[in-house]
Amino acid sequence: MPEKANANVEPVQDYVLDDVLKEIADASIEKRAERVRILDVRKAVTYTDAVVICSGQSDRQLRTIADYIDRQLRKKFQLHPSSVEGRDSASWVCMDYGDIIIHVFYGPARMYYDIDNVWPEGMERTDELVEYPD
Template identity: 30%
Template sequence: MSKKKNLELSNKLAEIVVYGMQEKKGHEIVKLDMREINATVSDYFVICHADSNIQVNAIAKNIEDEVYKAFGEEPWHKEGIGNGEWILLDFVDVVVHVFKTEKRSHYRIEDLWGDAKIETYQSA
């Protein structure tokens, strides 16, 4: 697969992730473009937060469902499923972080990757 085609697919995957977040009312959705940053293995990080453990889990589940519908793919790796504090879904080219509000404030992932281009999205 050509590099351009792969970038188009990873961008489409990131957009599907954003849609999954918007459907379940994720807050402060951002997409960090990691392609120009040295020593990163993913093209994008997509991040949002929610006010309750139940909503965090619902957002993560919806993202998985939407990605499966669009691409027939499951996450390569998952962390935090069920606890509702911070769920990570690793789709290799796109890494998804769904936080509970106070955990996002504590870890400040966007600040760690301050060199990334950031695109913000509205909740649906």
């Protein structure tokens, strides 16, 4: 009889990082997020591979964007966040998917926290993964 698998072992993730990042960008834009940025931070930190930053024009829109991203990642990749902070906030929702951290800001809060300038140059992947409709 085969040995029982260790229940504490995470299942192998059946996705490619770029596919997930593209889905996050597409979902954000579908809900009219602004200034979507995707950063490959593997050379700067060890706790995640990518950071996605986007903005909404109201607290309602930022929750809509965050909820829609979460639904799409669950549906298409069976990904669930290990934590979500600020879901009831009017200014910032942070979703931690391990390999990817997603920040959805209300526009003025994004400017206040200046998260766009936290990361060194050369990490930008936005141009290759984000497509705005014409």
